[in-house]
Amino acid sequence: MKDMFSKAISCLAGGLLLATITMAQPRPTPAQLAWQRAELGVVFHYDLHVFDGKKYTQGGNRITPVPDYNIFHPASLDTDQWLQAAKDAGARFAILTVTHETGFALYQSDVNPFCLKAVKWRDGKGDIVADFVASCRKFGIAPGLYIGIRWNAFMGVHDFKVQGDSSRFRSARQAYYNRMCQGMVKELCTRYGPLFEIWFDGGASDPADGAPDVLPVVEKHQPGALFYWNGQRSDARWGGSETGTVGYPCWSSFPYPSMLTARYPRIAENKFELAKHGDKEGKYWLPAMADAPLRGYNGRHEWFWEPGDEHSIYPLADLLAMYEQSVGRNATLILGVTPDTAGLVPEADARCLREFGNAVKERYAHPVTNVQGAGRTLEAAIRPARHINQVMISEDISAGERILSFVVEVKTTGGWRQVYSGTAIGNKHIASFPAVNARAVRLRVTEARGEPNITVFQTYFIQQ
Known part of the structure; x- marks a missing residue:
């Protein structure tokens, strides 16, 4: 009797231990869950240098102020047209670069004088952030904002640090710059309603290292937004490249709470291998972002509009492959879109986004089989037998990533045989295999x- 009681206690303890392990798995916050389930977004890059007629060079743009900011004069700016293009692509959220490397802000700031108040366009009363957010809500797309504070050519800020020879000068100017950045973040977090994501260019560093202290501002005024990111907290991680793809497997879990490589140098090792794949044993939920400019083909990599660059728009086949290697690998894909000097998404870009959105819808509108359920095995009959060559699988990630490995099997005239094996599934996994005439799939x-x-x-x- 005593032995039986001991065994019962042991079994109970084992069960409790299993439950504890399950509960200890990292899980997404509501903001992270919404971001992963959105799957596809766009980021609109717009800044002064779009209007200068020169090729964009990142190094030069970060250190050289634009001589005449009144070159900013989009005659036909229409954020409704932008968001229509995003909707046509199938995007569920959109992000606007409020500030980038020039330091110029696309709204009516009371703390940053280098903003739309300073230009002649719309008599100094324009507010592209307000227009953008209103268009997002009109088209049913969640709005997000990209805030670049790491570089500011106008104010001589390089990698968050005010430049200058005098330490006293630098100290005073750094304190001013940090207060200004924090004030901008407060303005943006309080004037435009709920935001889906707040993206800091290259992260927002860490106040412990002298950078602006932006996290408390976001937590106070936009607690439901995805925060991307600073040294204290990352709600998502960069996927290791700007190709719009991630590696496989790509786990949502990660060993570190932030992407700050100065603090966690392992992240940058082997060409950001850890960022590309995540870590299935990681204790933090940090899902991957796969980003790429739409104009990233033919050896180009253009986040901002430049004249005569339409040949760099990705072909449809490449975009579909990108989709399968990002969304289909448990990452959120964000495509960079480039409004031009008129203030419009060029027709060639808009047409490409429309074709891409239509192709994704058409490809996945009519599955051969479609089942769901709890448990370790799911099976579907195919009557009459049909050819299949691709599978799409999702698990409920609200409870964390539970599936660690799986196989897909098909039943043919010769019985059951395996056609695919994998590990991470997460929000979505898409995988192809040689076509097989199947009577059932498991x-x-x-x-x-x-x-x-x-x-x-x-x-x-899928027709090849």
Whole structure:
């Protein structure tokens, strides 16, 4: 009796231990969950140098002030047209570069004099942030803002640091710059309603290292926004390249709470291998972002509009491959879109986004099979037998990533056989295999933490 009681206690303790391990898994916050489920967004890059007629050079743009800021004069600026292009692409959120490396702010700032108040355009009363947010809400797209405070050519700020020979000068100017940045963040967080994401260019460093202290401002005024990122907190991670793709597997979990490589140098090792793949044993939830400029083809990599550069727009086939290697690998894809000097997304870019959105819809509109459910095995019959060559799988990530490995099997005239095996699924996994004429298809989870909840298990036949 005593032995039986001991075994019962042991089993109970084991069960409690399992539950504890399951509960200890990192899980997404509501903002992270919404961001991952959005899957696709766009970022509109707009700044003074779009109007200077010169090729953009990052190094020069960071240190050389634009001589005449009144070159900013988009005659036909229409943020509705921007957001229509985003919606056509299938984007669920959009981000605007409020400030970038020139330091110029695209709104009516009371703390930064280098803003739309200073130009003749719209008699100094324009507010592109307000226009952008209103257009986002009109088209049902969640608005986000990109705030560049790491570089400011106008104020001589390089990598968050005010430049100058005198330490007294630098100290006073640094304190002023930090207060200005914090004030800008407060303005942007309090004037335009709820924001989906707040993105700091290259991160916002860390106040412990002398950088502006922006995290408390965002936490106070935009607690529901995805915060990307500073040395104290990262709600998402850069996926290791600007190709719009991540590696596989790509886990949402990560070993560090921030992407600050100065503090966590392992992140940058082996060409950001850790950022590309994540860590299935990581204790922090830091899902991956895959970003790329739409004009990133043919050896180009243009985040901002430049004349005569339409040949650098990615072909549709490349964008579809990018989608499968980002969204289809548990990352959120963000495409860079470039309004021109007129203030419009060029027709060639808008057409490409429209074709891309239509192609994604068409490709995944009619699955051969479609099942879901909890447990380690899901099966679907195919009557009559049909060819399949692609699978889409999602798990309920609100409880964390439970599936650690799985196989896909098909039933043919010769019985069941494996056609694919994988590890990370997360929000979405898309995988292709040689076409097979199948009578049934089966997903078997071979390793998991707790019971898997599979929200999507679909198969397709994709014409190559």
